[in-house]
Amino acid sequence: MNENQAGAATTVRWLEPHEQRAWRAYLDMNAQLSARLNREMQEESGLSTADFSVLVQLSEHVDARMRVLELARALGWEKSRLSHQLTRMQQRGLIERSNCSEDRRGAFIVLTAGGRDAVEGAAPRHVESVRRYLFDELTPDQVDALGAIARAVTDRLGAGCAGIADVCADTADPCD
Amino acid sequence: MNENQAGAATTVRWLEPHEQRAWRAYLDMNAQLSARLNREMQEESGLSTADFSVLVQLSEHVDARMRVLELARALGWEKSRLSHQLTRMQQRGLIERSNCSEDRRGAFIVLTAGGRDAVEGAAPRHVESVRRYLFDELTPDQVDALGAIARAVTDRLGAGCAGIADVCADTADPCD
């Protein structure tokens, strides 16, 4: 965009050139890095990164079984996104839905043996990719800086309450 | 995932705890920031961030008209993604396709008056959002660090050739 905007333009604090460059570089990094990681995981392990995230959460959990909303909160996903995702993963034998005796509305999501094999096969390759494209290119200071930046931003955004009011505690929006 | 993997696990360089934290923080930042910016632009201006990116490219270009592949290269998108996107944008009157006399296969993509109004209306609000959620939370050093990190990673990834071989010069893959 150029800076000769009509209307309220005079009051807009446009990005400074170095901010503009940082912002576009960040957008590029994101787009390229996520595309690359997704494609490599798909080719090497037959999983999407979304599949992988779900499997990792389950495999890290005691008994490898979780309630749907528990999983949604852990992932920061909307429940309907997760439900669709679980349907697809169930069809491929990565997870199973089992009834919950304490709450008959509910379902437990259970990691299958195939799901465990898939995540354990994908994890080492994925770590290698993340190292290759990200950490190997950064100095230790840059790694720490990235972490600090990301935490500052997610703190501002409400640490998971943006757009997933669905699965967040119904407190007042702490974001403004 | 835990680190007691079967098989080749002994040779895998798992992420160190501080790398793990930085990585997950980065993933969270991305997911939340892009979701928030997308939602705000949709609510305030009726555009997706994809619409906005296309409109910005066009509006920055002399005559506000570009060939499809030129646009695809500028955005780092696959041509088919762009083609679908343009079809939707054309239906909403944001852009028009016009014939190219020099190359009768080709099409010029032209920004309409409505498209220009849309991008000029959206830009100030979008800048405010980007400031609010990102730059206002970062120190000047962090802004520079973010830019440097992003450039290091995109350089490693081949600066736009990842997954869009479609629209890239057909050089050998410089990524491995």
Added chain:
DNA sequence: TACATTTTGTTGACGGCTCAACAAGATACA
């Protein structure tokens, strides 16, 4: 008990992205 409200989770419609296939014009070259 009866009834409203909240919580849990699924579904369908629709926009968006990727991939492979395709059409048609441009280009190279014999």
Added chain:
DNA sequence: TGTATCTTGTTGAGCCGTCAACAAAATGTA
């Protein structure tokens, strides 16, 4: 000229994500 190849761009199938609507069970309250 003829023809093989490359380039430009679109299309359709299918997966993915969001939104709104819904069903059913749990919970609160009279």
